[in-house]
Amino acid sequence: MDYIDLNYKPGNRDLICEFYIKPAEGANLTEAINDIAGESSIGTWTDLSTMKLRIIKELKPSVFEIKDNYIKIAYPEELFESSNIPEILSSVAGNIFGMKTLSSLRLIDMEFSQEILQSFKGPKYGIDGVRKIAGVKERPLIGTIVKPKLGLNYKEHAEVAYNSWAGGLDIVKDDENLTSQKFSPFEMRVTETMKLLRKVEDETGDTKIYMPNVTAESNEMVRRAEFVENSGGTHIMLDVVTCGFSGLQTIRDADFNLAIHAHRAMHAAFTRSSDFGISMKVLAKLVRLIGVDQLHIGTAHVGKMEGSHALVLDIQNSITEEMGGLKDVFPVASGGLHPGSMQPLIERMGSNIIAQFGGGMHGHPKGTKAGAMAVKQAAEGTMQGISLLEYAKTHKELAEALLKWGG
Ligand code: CAP
């Protein structure tokens, strides 16, 4: 069947997908394009005696744009169960990646139809809502990840968190692979850490945020989120790729009074390759649609993870620009950051971000609290437009950090 119709004008009842496609040896582009459009909708490898004109008329997608190896396909929304991300992805990001007629296929962008957009809750808080919880208007929110990633018992964990908040940080989060291991059972860690959070709030008068990692089987995630809410928490974090879109939607639809911090561990298994995969931008739009309030998007090449400045800004736009009336999502920069990274980071990503420092804080020569002070000082200096070297002349913790990691 031929799905190419360059005169088709998509409307708001179409789900639009943009693909990068390269035909395999011996296959031509038109054949490969039609294979994708068919396999991701109503077709298969041969014609069907059971096909009906009605199905072709109502459900056939249109390949309406072909520019070199980039194509856009408009899928009628009736093809999908609008509130079901797993089904939508099983269509437009399913079998097609395995087809022999392709040597490359990347799903690089997705625009949702009106009905699909209206089928999801989207972020509950968004950037403004998280800033309101934190009581921070302008500057970046500054946070840390308790390190080492694994192994601290729950009391040691809580103590590292206390020192991080006492040194001036807004946020402490669990690492992506810390959940409820024997050395740090979830409820005991949350209880102890929340106790010290309240202590440091009393001592400083500042609002502090703890993001426990609830990643687990879906029912267990609901139970853990409920425990955090009952413990007076304001946030949870979860690993959206490893816990899956259904798990995320179960938590979002439970509608806890908890902002959701989305870690993206494992994303690079399919976002990074230039041959086959799904872009981080598509992943970002999907989790915004389902409803997260904060999302890791990279450090625009300032830190340790791949992801160019242009790529990260494109993702940052896709989670903050208008999208069907959904709230925006707080961009999170994390990975290999230290106080000396603050200036280039804000120059590249702006100050409406959450910046997280793990090793680049707990590795400070004078320890965690000094590391937190150095991060806070770096943020203050940067927001005042003062160079970090200059600001370090009167802020020794920052000076010690710059000496160790540079600026
Ligand atoms: C950072 C981190 C984060 C990564 C995630 C880690 O620690 O906690 O998980 O930043 O990467 O485990 O590496 P460091 P991304 O500050 O010590 O590097 O944000 O790109 O998803």
Ligand code: MG
């Ligand atoms: Mg981590």
